Amino acid sequence: MLTRRSLLLASAALASAAQAQSGALRLAVVPQFPALELHKAWSPLVEALQSSTGLKLELVLPGSIPAFEEGFLQGQWDLAYMNPYHAVMAHRAQSYKPLVRDDDPLSGLLVVRADSPLRQVGELMDRSIAFPAPNAFGASLYMRALLTEKHGLRFTPQYLKTHSNAYRAVAAGTAIAAGGVKATLDAEPSELRAQLRVLFETPATPSHPLCAHPRVSEASHKQITQALLGLTKLETGRKLLQAAQLDRIVTADYRRDYAPLESLGLDKYVQRN
Known part of the structure; x- marks a missing residue:
């Protein structure tokens, strides 16, 4: 009998195969808001990124936070906008690298x-x-x-x-x-x-980063980071970043920003399906 976890793993494998075939980088967003709101906020930003970098991107909006987590734990997402402790989990599981984050702290x-x-x-x-x-x-x-x-x-x-x-x-x-x-x-x-x-x-911490899986090239990391930072120079770009909660965008660093969260002792409160 197939378990929920085995079904999720099979889905991740199929998604990876589809990505390889299409050549698109899959950018997943943690579902803090309903999918319709996230689509409205992120679709224009993804389109702007495609236009400025020449990279082919596919926006993915998982139906739940656990589904999003299974995706990055299995390396399903090429790029993922995730919460700070997700960054710790993703770094441990798949060596995801944070590229940018909002400079406003998370409370x-x-x-x-x-x-x-x-x-x-x-x-x-x-x-x-x-x-x-x-x-x-x-x-x-x-x-x-x-x-x-x-x-x-x-x-x-x-x-x-x-x-x-x-x-x-x-x-x-x-x-x-x-x-x-x-x-x-x-x-x-x-x-x-x-x-x-x-x-x-709660005490404040660094906010949600946009992270990249190690299979995404360093050249693509730089293109995406520079394109996002470049949007701050345009009024239209600043509006796109604000909608995605990246309006005070800065570069992110795992060791500086997220490694300190490893010492909070939160592993015993993490729940897995």
């Missing part, structure tokens, strides 16, 4: 309804908390570790696939609290943000 947030009586994290003891996915870094992985180890909190995690779903569960009253990050909360409509209040915030 995980725990939100409650604006009218909630809750004022301290300890008041969530033995309650259910919504998260996007187990390994969403600031919104879930780092957040759950801090709530457990720093605050001694016992809670039941409820995984709702995207940041947007988690925020909306709190606003609708179906979740008492939810994990997210500042960037995704800021991207939500003002009407939704007005219904939420930040109860707790």
Whole structure:
């Protein structure tokens, strides 16, 4: 009987074969938002990259964060926009190399309804908390570790696939609290943000990088990096980067930016299918 993992591995192998045949570099984006929103944000940027580099790129929007993770762990994606701890996992598993990132730091947030009586994290003891996915870094992985180890909190995690779903569960009253990050909360409509209040915030870390698999040539690394940095010189380019949460784009370095996360002791909170 085929397991979910074996099916994912078979899918990854087929995708790699398809990539080799088409010659396109597959650029996958971690699904923090619904696919329609990600397509709207990333498709114009991918088109601009193709135009300026001459490389053939294919945008891939996995249906869930676990599916995205299986993809990079098996080396399915040539390029991948991923969270900071994904960068650690991807480096260990496949030697992915971070190329660029946004210079704004990443902060995980725990939100409650604006009218909630809750004022301290300890008041969530033995309650259910919504998260996007187990390994969403600031919104879930780092957040759950801090709530457990720093605050001694016992809670039941409820995984709702995207940041947007988690925020909306709190606003609708179906979740008492939810994990997210500042960037995704800021991207939500003002009407939704007005219904939420930040109860707790994690320490800041470097933000999501765009990483490349080692099979992608160094020449392509340079082309992609230079093209993305070059977009900052044009108003239209800056808008494309802002939509993809790369508006303060800088070069990234694994040892400087992401290797320090290895010491946080988060491996025991990572969940695999």
